[in-house]
Amino acid sequence: MIRLSEVQKSFGSNAVLRGVNLEVAKGTSTVVIGGSGTGKSVLLKCILGLVTPDSGRIEVAGKDITTQPRDEFLARFGMLFQGGALFDSLPVWQNVAFRLLRGELKRPKAEARDIAIEKLRRVGLTPDVADRLPAELSGGMQKRVSLARAIAANPEIIFFDEPTTGLDPIMSGVINDLIREIVSEMGATAITITHDMSSVRAIADRVAMLHKGKIRWEGPISEMDASNDPYVDQFIHGRAHGPIETVR
Numbered sequence: 001m002i003r004l005s006e007v008q009k010s011f012g013s014n015a016v017l018r019g020v021n022l023e024v025a026k027g028t029s030t031v032v033i034g035g036s037g038t039g040k041s042v043l044l045k046c047i048l049g050l051v052t053p054d055s056g057r058i059e060v061a062g063k064d065i066t067t068q069p070r071d072e073f074l075a076r077f078g079m080l081f082q083g084g085a086l087f088d089s090l091p092v093w094q095n096v097a098f099r100l101l102r103g104e105l106k107r108p109k110a111e112a113r114d115i116a117i118e119k120l121r122r123v124g125l126t127p128d129v130a131d132r133l134p135a136e137l138s139g140g141m142q143k144r145v146s147l148a149r150a151i152a153a154n155p156e157i158i159f160f161d162e163p164t165t166g167l168d169p170i171m172s173g174v175i176n177d178l179i180r181e182i183v184s185e186m187g188a189t190a191i192t193i194t195h196d197m198s199s200v201r202a203i204a205d206r207v208a209m210l211h212k213g214k215i216r217w218e219g220p221i222s223e224m225d226a227s228n229d230p231y232v233d234q235f236i237h238g239r240a241h242g243p244i245e246t247v248r
């Protein structure tokens with residue numbers, strides 16, 4: 001369980017999070033939606049301890065994150081970064097096994113390679129991809145490699161930041177399905193940030209909408225369309241007009 005209570009964070013005069021309350025139950029998948037710049041990434045960074053909130057409390061599995069030893073704590077997370085963030089100079093398998101080759105999760109090299117190949121297979125890539133460089137792969141394949149890296153250490157919690165950005169609709173669908181399958185299969189707790197409504201529908205058990213620094217609406221995906229919240233409606237239908245101010 002991840003629990004945020006009254007989390008606030010400002011950067012100078014920019015009050016980004018203004019009292020966020022959110023609970024994500026163990027083994028469930030929550031998608032956070034909201035306009036650009038509403039603080040979705042800042043929210044994930046607060047949970048990871050990369051950004052320190054000004055006030056409020058964040059607990060993971062019942063423990064205040066500020067009391068946890070850093071490396072051990074981070075070892076429990078997997079992360080699919082926006083844009084993939086693969087290391088260009090490392091072959092695919094070393095990208096996938098990155099965290100298994102150093103630090104808290106270090107394994108012998110041959111074992112790390114075997115795990116990388118198994119995870120590549122899990123995301124639909126054949127072992128011959130392992131020794132290629134990321135630049136030799138298509139965008140969709142690179143995204144799969146990033147996904148394999150996110151799950152390489154069997155994390156309890158996985159964050160997906162814009163997992164389908166830059167992919168065509170068919171490849172987006174494939175990645176969404178893979179994320180859903182992997183999260184269910186691993187029993188992982190997942191939080192995803194996306195603007196892609198087809199991703200929201202494919203990945204989410206629950207949806208939370210961040211607006212003006214607070215969770216405006218939160219509920220099961222099955223109730224999103226009938227939320228009767230004008231902000232949610234405007235967002236999910238991509239309407240230019242409504243209560244959410246748009247900058248032109």
Ligand SMILES: Nc1ncnc2c1ncn2[C@@H]1O[C@H](COP(=O)(O)OP(=O)(O)OP(=O)(O)O)[C@@H](O)[C@H]1O
Nearest residue numbers: 011014016034035036037038039040041042043193
């Ligand atoms: N380290 C930082 N220093 C100063 N301001 C920051 C910092 N990180 C984020 N911000 C500000 O916080 C606000 C929220 O940013 P964030 O990246 O969380 O938005 P987002 O909802 O993820 O947006 P997008 O959907 O466009 O990725 C922005 O106004 C941003 O400029």
